[in-house]
Amino acid sequence: MPGAIEQVQGGSITTPRGFSAGATAAGIKTHGDEKLDLGLLYSDRPCSWAGTFTTNKVKSPSVVYDQNIPADAAIRGVVVTAGIANACVGAQGLTDAKEMADLAADHMGVDRGSVLVGSTGVIGVELPMALIRASIPTIGLADDGGLDLSKSIMTTDTHHKYAAVQFSVGSSTVSIGGIAKGVGMIHPNMATMLCFLGTDAAVAQPLLQKMLSGAVDDSLNMLSVDGDTSTNDMAVILANGASDAPAIVEGSPEAETFQAALNELCVELTKQLAADGEGATHLIEVQVEGAGSVQDARAAAKTVVSSSLVKSAVHGADPNWGRILAALGRSGADVDEEKVALYINDVCIMEGGVPIPFHKEAVVSLMRRDQVTFRIGMGLGTASATAWGCDLTEAYVVINSAYTT
């Protein structure tokens, strides 16, 4: 039984002690209202770190740079650019990632090699290093700089994403905070988009990696906006131990609480990402219960939430539940049609594989809510999973039909 976990109102990655952050408008972004596009995260002491990265075989050198950093390295911060992905630019990409990391390390007065790099934006364009060289030294770091940092990583996001949670370890309070950005090319597979997390708990490798991977599997990896896995996905956590709580060790009640808090934080950021999917007007949550295995439950939930037809139906508040069954059937999960039950926002639409008469107008009005939940009972076992996504709208097409022109 994990201990009590509280959400921190307005919290972000600088909520945990010892972290500060800042950002500037370097001129990398050419789209969008938000001009901050170059950000720094700093920890006043060395951090253990863990990360999950895109499985796309075409990877940004910014991802490759981080993956080459040893798991036992002591990390002091992160530098992030938005507007240009630093992907598909040949050998120059890794050169630029390293220079950016070194510039950030020098500015923050920490060892070169102790700063992670993240990038997001248009693929196939080189980073404007002259702008970045001129701008990094101008970035000030503030204890409440997490919100600026969360703004600086936005691309087509309409608002910034941030959250933090707290729980007690003995008489100490431990915080985990995070920021994330979406909101297109999102169909994570082992990791997703940019998500930076920090905690003032002391958690060593490999436990930190294990807990991050566990949280990501149940949150960011269960998110789909448009079926496309990015070249730049990463979720990274830094643990600096700045709280006075004793180190969290594997198998302890504190580890259980930390895992629960980290999951809650990642789910919260995931829902923020889903609700702000490109062009989205509804958050879709798909809960699969009674599946034969967790793998099946995840496949089923993620396939349904990814279906263009299901997403379009939600956009039009059309209870066209046959599309949910069709998606379920192609998900790869074991499905016995005669055992399937389906609920739309808790109204039973189908049971035992056949439709139940329902008052269409009532369901349509439920589907007009900001969040639409589909609960699917598979009737085959005890495994469950939840996935998040958003509706498919005309605005998605408009946004993505002229992204570089």
Place this chain on the structure above:
Amino acid sequence: MPGAIEQVQGGSITTPRGFSAGATAAGIKTHGDEKLDLGLLYSDRPCSWAGTFTTNKVKSPSVVYDQNIPADAAIRGVVVTAGIANACVGAQGLTDAKEMADLAADHMGVDRGSVLVGSTGVIGVELPMALIRASIPTIGLADDGGLDLSKSIMTTDTHHKYAAVQFSVGSSTVSIGGIAKGVGMIHPNMATMLCFLGTDAAVAQPLLQKMLSGAVDDSLNMLSVDGDTSTNDMAVILANGASDAPAIVEGSPEAETFQAALNELCVELTKQLAADGEGATHLIEVQVEGAGSVQDARAAAKTVVSSSLVKSAVHGADPNWGRILAALGRSGADVDEEKVALYINDVCIMEGGVPIPFHKEAVVSLMRRDQVTFRIGMGLGTASATAWGCDLTEAYVVINSAYTT
């Protein structure tokens, strides 16, 4: 070297000798301009038959009914309904499929059990059997009825799809003709949508199945409109031997020509389906060359053509080629970024993994054409594959946000 193959102008499934067809407006369809919704195909003599069917685990009983017919059965015709899919309706679905097949057999004066069934339309609604019982006996069969039949299977299709090819076997002419319908819930996996093919060649099982499966793998299975695999997909071929050509046997030059002709026909129907994808304004063709294996080539081509971001970029004539690389990287195919070459309508955009400077306006104007072709050189081997799809438009969302309401 296959013999010469000619397209038959205006040809369809009734181009091969011995086939006739007809359709009526039974009142099953409630959407769309085309009211024909119940069709029959008839062969004046017994046919060998082969089929490929949806791999969706949620299957229409109309599919299940056909799959239960023995491979060596002598088939005399097909009955098809459009407007209602006869899927997710419980046990009644199989009862209705069988009754419909029997009604059609009785009307055409052939043995019960010798008529295949196809259905397409809304999932979760029972077939209106009273209408079907009243209407089947009114359907007249005509030697040029293939075009009416092709109209009667339309759902959101904006026009009917038909084609035929001919080639010589000795002094005889052999024809293969077909009709097909799309145009949403299309992401075939071992079969696709409704596609009915007929030939007056004599081709016995299992060769007919082998040749159909081969053709489908290179055509209908390489088509994606929206990533959703239907519950009702089927591609079926009937061979009635009504031409005076000798039977086609495995390993003969005639078999090679038949396979090439069947492939050409299926590719033609596939392109018609792709071009008429829901809301589509462009046909997209993705040619992958130099892949390490055919499996990789197919995965790469199909992933790129299925990407919502690539599809949206084509809609906006935006040469945002980074999205093609991102899709390639998540396709599961082996990719060595440094060896990738990319051509948009024969203009080289990328070589050796880095962008080549191009005149954007020139490429944008190429992308405004009705067909946009992406050619991708993987630089890893000799395998190739082609996939077809369409752009993602606001109209797709509009069509699918209010399909049942």
